Amino acid sequence: MSASPKSPPRIITRGDDLRREVLAWRANGLKVGLVPTMGALHAGHLSLVERSNAECQRTVATIFVNPTQFGPTEDFGRYPRNLEQDVALLAGADLVFAPSVEEIYPTGHATFVEVDGVSRQWEGAIRPTHFRGVATVVLKLFNLAPVDVAYFGQKDYQQTVVIRQMVADLNVPIEIRVCPTVRELDGLALSSRNAYLSPDERRRALVLSRSLRHAKDLIAAGQRDPKSVTTAMKSLFSETAGVTLDYAALVDPDTIEEVNQLRGRVVAIVAARVGATRLIDNEIIEVGS
Amino acid sequence: MSASPKSPPRIITRGDDLRREVLAWRANGLKVGLVPTMGALHAGHLSLVERSNAECQRTVATIFVNPTQFGPTEDFGRYPRNLEQDVALLAGADLVFAPSVEEIYPTGHATFVEVDGVSRQWEGAIRPTHFRGVATVVLKLFNLAPVDVAYFGQKDYQQTVVIRQMVADLNVPIEIRVCPTVRELDGLALSSRNAYLSPDERRRALVLSRSLRHAKDLIAAGQRDPKSVTTAMKSLFSETAGVTLDYAALVDPDTIEEVNQLRGRVVAIVAARVGATRLIDNEIIEVGS
Numbered sequence: 002m003s004a005s006p007k008s009p010p011r012i013i014t015r016g017d018d019l020r021r022e023v024l025a026w027r028a029n030g031l032k033v034g035l036v037p038t039m040g041a042l043h044a045g046h047l048s049l050v051e052r053s054n055a056e057c058q059r060t061v062a063t064i065f066v067n068p069t070q071f072g073p074t075e076d077f078g079r080y081p082r083n084l085e086q087d088v089a090l091l092a093g094a095d096l097v098f099a100p101s102v103e104e105i106y107p108t109g110h111a112t113f114v115e116v117d118g119v120s121r122q123w124e125g126a127i128r129p130t131h132f133r134g135v136a137t138v139v140l141k142l143f144n145l146a147p148v149d150v151a152y153f154g155q156k157d158y159q160q161t162v163v164i165r166q167m168v169a170d171l172n173v174p175i176e177i178r179v180c181p182t183v184r185e186l187d188g189l190a191l192s193s194r195n196a197y198l199s200p201d202e203r204r205r206a207l208v209l210s211r212s213l214r215h216a217k218d219l220i221a222a223g224q225r226d227p228k229s230v231t232t233a234m235k236s237l238f239s240e241t242a243g244v245t246l247d248y249a250a251l252v253d254p255d256t257i258e259e260v261n262q263l264r265g266r267v268v269a270i271v272a273a274r275v276g277a278t279r280l281i282d283n284e285i286i287e288v289g290s
Numbered sequence: 291m292s293a294s295p296k297s298p299p300r301i302i303t304r305g306d307d308l309r310r311e312v313l314a315w316r317a318n319g320l321k322v323g324l325v326p327t328m329g330a331l332h333a334g335h336l337s338l339v340e341r342s343n344a345e346c347q348r349t350v351a352t353i354f355v356n357p358t359q360f361g362p363t364e365d366f367g368r369y370p371r372n373l374e375q376d377v378a379l380l381a382g383a384d385l386v387f388a389p390s391v392e393e394i395y396p397t398g399h400a401t402f403v404e405v406d407g408v409s410r411q412w413e414g415a416i417r418p419t420h421f422r423g424v425a426t427v428v429l430k431l432f433n434l435a436p437v438d439v440a441y442f443g444q445k446d447y448q449q450t451v452v453i454r455q456m457v458a459d460l461n462v463p464i465e466i467r468v469c470p471t472v473r474e475l476d477g478l479a480l481s482s483r484n485a486y487l488s489p490d491e492r493r494r495a496l497v498l499s500r501s502l503r504h505a506k507d508l509i510a511a512g513q514r515d516p517k518s519v520t521t522a523m524k525s526l527f528s529e530t531a532g533v534t535l536d537y538a539a540l541v542d543p544d545t546i547e548e549v550n551q552l553r554g555r556v557v558a559i560v561a562a563r564v565g566a567t568r569l570i571d572n573e574i575i576e577v578g579s
Contacts, residue, residue: 109407112459112460114403116400136401144460172305174309195359
């Protein structure tokens with residue numbers, strides 16, 4: 002990231018301190034942005050910080066590997082953690098909130114936010130408690146950091162839909178901004194989990210973004226049968242050894258239900274396992290007339 | 291209620307308006323209290339308004355019969371509604387929020403707050419989605435009315451435990467105050483559902499408060515075996531025709547788990563059906579040494 006004129010961000014670990022700082026800024030009329038992350042930062046995260054800095058006078062970034070959004074057999078334990086490096090990358094933020102698990106989930110914690118509907122399909126079908134964990138921790142962060150705007154990456158498309166739904170349903174007074182996926186030059190969507198990939202897997206993983214581009218190209222060329230498009234996407238996966246497709250679909254941007262007509266705007270979504278690493282990606286496609 | 295020097299409360303129906311009013315008060319340094327109700331007001335509700343007025347500079351009362359806390363076979367349809375009379379009784383409040391169901395649950399609403407543990411027993415066992423509905427609507431009201439303090443009646447004891455747990459778990463920055471149950475002279479706890487009782491049922495319903503007093507007396511007289519106390523409570527119910535006991539128990543004030551020792555503070559809780567009307571009551575008992 003480009004150098005920031007700001008002084009290095011302060012790091013705080015207590016929710017009460019976070020809330021006090023944010024309220025003090027807002028009481029002084031400053032617009033505050035929030036960038037929630039699980040650390041292991043890459044240029045995608047930093048683009049959210051830049052966007053917040055462009056739109057707000059103060060930016061809070063949070064670093065918290067949230068245990069409740071991992072399933073029992075998932076990678077919570079080995080998820081990459083490097084606080085020192087992450088904080089160095091967050092030079093553009095004003096404040097970094099990096100709490101312990103005990104600070105966020107003290108013994109006896111028992112309350113969860115469940116978003117029906119948009120949580121149930123796709124990632125929700127494969128990771129049944131994932132969005133419950135996401136919605137819960139995001140709501141907690143919103144209460145600890147009552148900001149004006151919160152920034153999320155489009156890479157986790159279904160997550161952004163779940164968060165928007167939660168915010169609307171629970172009357173949370175925070176604006177949600179979704180920022181474009183940042184990609185490597187060859188198309189791979191940036192993800193903290195890319196660190197798990199061997200060079201060979203890294204190459205095979207390109208099938209995700211390639212399948213999305215293929216869907217976009219087919220639709221641009223006039224294909225209007227969603228089934229034909231998803232069949233073409235899936236065949237790219239079956240031609241790629243070492244990659245197991247979880248789903249490839251064209252969905253409505255708001256309901257994330259699979260579309261049976263191509264018109265307006267659709268989202269192509271894919272999820273696949275590359276070796277032991279599970280990756281997701283998506284592309285918003287304007288169908289045109 | 292005693293006459294209030296205040297002018298009659300304004301009535302608003304839109305959540306955005308409520309939020310704007312509360313934020314304006316708080317920006318002016320005024321302490322704001324919230325009294326959430328389902329209407330059909332009685333002196334118990336009004337004691338909450340008085341307490342809020344004593345502790346805060348502004349009081350918001352809400353009137354909303356919350357459909358999500360009623361089970362499919364329960365009394366949502368016939369729950370007493372009388373907005374005009376309720377508003378007249380709320381002369382002590384500064385603002386009355388009386389939204390439509392559509393304002394609180396627009397089409398597509400899909401998010402619920404689940405409080406595990408303390409929601410599961412007693413009322414939660416008999417009314418499986420009740421506390422989910424309570425927690426959800428209370429959190430929504432807290433987001434629409436970001437007040438300093440919210441007031442609840444002890445009569446719904448388990449509800450107060452569920453709300454405290456939710457507020458702690460989700461980092462909601464609102465203080466929860468629980469106010470004593472208001473009773474008729476003969477001991478019957480005030481409840482909007484008392485309106486359903488025939489004169490004969492009204493008489494039989496006294497067994498609830500009588501069983502709580504009996505528990506208190508036994509403990510004051512030195513009884514330290516919880517099983518003996520609850521057995522004595524239950525036998526009062528079996529001697530009362532037309533009343534079906536759901537539960538009578540001595541529970542821990544925080545976990546609401548049944549106690550197996552009498553010491554410190556316990557809560558005697560009862561629930562019973564009197565004819566077609568379901569009533570609950572409780573009493574906090576200081577066991578002493």
